[in-house]
Amino acid sequence: MATTRNAHTVWDGNLTDGKGVVTFDSSGIGEQPVSWPSRAEEANGTTSPEELIAAAHSSCFAMALSHELTGAGTPPTRLVTSAAVTFQPGVGITGIELTVEGTVPGLDESAFVAVAEQAKAGCPVSQALAGTEITLRAELV
Template identity: 70%
Template structure:
């Protein structure tokens, strides 16, 4: 059964001087301010579409990697995943780098890197973002 998740943004003003607020309607976790300066300069307590994509990608990749490792008989005890989304004003999102450090009993470094590459390729968010370059660094703790 398909699920739908909803977020809304209320925006006021023009791009450079305006601001908005993203509301996570499905989860009810809150409202978060957004603005162009937070996207192209310094966050100053505000989020950006790129940070939201980074959150989506890091969590999806974590789930995909955890599932793949468990399915192979080597479930992780811990995965620490970071997604860095690069935004170039005037060009757009130019790349995403995933970094993962894992604790996986019974698995060697080569096996972990292979599992991480597979998760990167098959994570639904990675697939949705296939129009950009996604790189990966993976290592065991």
């Protein structure tokens, strides 16, 4: 069954001096402020589209990797993933670096890296971001 998730943003003012609020409608987890300075300069307690993409990518990749590892007969005990999304004003998103540390009994480092690469390719968020350079660093702990 297909699912649809929703969020909306209310923006007031121009790009550089304005500000907005992102509301997570589907989950009801609340609202987060968003602004141009939080995107192009320091976050200062305010989110950005790139941080939201990083959250989506790290969680989707963790799910995809867990699925791949379980399917290979080596379910993980723990996966700690992060995504760093780089934004260049005037250019856009220039890259995403995924990092994962895994505790996976019965799997060696090279096999873990190979499965992580498969998961990166199969991750729906990675696929949605096709055309963006996505690098991966994977290691067992």
